[in-house]
Structure formats: structure tokens, C-alpha cells
Amino acid sequence: MNWEPWTGCYKVSEGCTNCYFYGPHAKRYGQNTITKTDKFDWPIRTKANGEYNIKGNKILSTCFATDFFLPEADEWRKDVWAMIKQRTDIDFLILTKRIDRFPVSLPADWGDGYENVNIGCTVENQELADYRLPLFLSYPIKRRFIGCAPLLEAIDLTPYLHGVDHVTVGGETGRDARQCDYDWVLDIRRQCVDANVTFWFKNTGSFFKHDGVVEKINPFKQSSRAKELDISILDGKRLF
């Protein structure tokens, strides 16, 4: 289940190049003006009988179609933190390419972190892994994961895996998508096995290099192709 309290985004790093906010689909799916959505207060909306519209014991993927830590959302985020705090019966999953804005984006009572917040730091190449992950690990967060998406090259995550619960890997989607090499994926999987961290190969991307051959894969088949390879180690857990 997704919750988008605001919409819109703009490029911050290499992995954003072919984001759906740009290119041929931008008019239909994206825009780079940041605006609040009509679902802004969705987690705390109630029915006539006083029950929440969204029942508890759910995972709510938050800001997966924008970025939670955009500076344009600084004022709105204060209300969002309050809603997250109120709904302790929901796990909020937040994925970001702007983890360096984390310290200036926190509520006053954050302390060691809220129990129901799981933050995912996205890294698409080694340079960004080496910049973002030391910051990510230094911040007070109760539950963390790494999202290597879109995976653009081989990445050594070994210095950082001691501090995370999970790694998700995915290729890039789109007409101009960059290739995802299965060897890179397997290498990250091996690092996760060695560090005893769960691993999910989420999707292959549009151009998937496997056994020396580049497969062109329809967006609707990229998850099933990844699943077919049967390399995920989820231990009963699947984050999103």
C-alpha cells in the first residue's frame, strides 16, 4: 500500500536520469513542482464510526513516487511525522535518495528513532554508496535497509552491511534504461549472505545482462523474471 502525501520531485543524482518524472511519460505520471496531494492526511482519516480508514498492522510505503526529504516539503513533513507517531499500528517505509537531509528533517522528539519507521537509503553506484551509507549509518534510525535501485554498476556494500536489516536490488526501467548485469546482482547477494542480511532481487530492469546476453524485458515482466531466478533470501520478510 502506498501513501504519497506530496507529489513531484527533481533529479539529485545519477540514478534519477531516467526517472518517470522526465522523458516521454512525464506529462502522464510526473512533474517537478512539489505539491501536497489530497491524501495528505490519509493515515489519520476516520470513518463515521470513528475507526481509521486504513486499518492497522499494515506496511505503508511512504513517498515512493517522490522523496520524503525534499526541502520543499519541510513544513508539511512536521505534520507527517505527527501522523506517523499517532499510527504506531502501521509500519512506515521511507525510501530516499536524500539521506543527507535526514538530520535537518526530524521532529523534536525523534530521539533514537520511532519504532514504526523503516528508512531505506538508495544507492545506485559505488560513489554514492560511499557518500550516503556512512551518513545513513551515523544517524539515529531504529530500522534500516539499502535500496540499490537502479543498480548501475557493481557495488561493494560490505563496509556498511553490519548496520542494516535488508538490501533490495533492482534494475532500471524505460526505453533509455541502463543495463543491469546479473553478475552485479549476484555479487551483492553474496555480500548479504556473508553478512547475514536479507536480500530481495526486486526486478531486472528493461535491459538485463544474463549469461553474456542482454535480455529486453517488458516492464510488466521484470519482477517475475527476477523472481524466476529464485535468488532472494527473505526469511519470511518482504519489505514492499
Ligand code: SF4
Ligand atoms: S529522487 Fe527518486 S523520485 Fe526524485 S527524481 Fe530521483 S529517482 Fe525520481
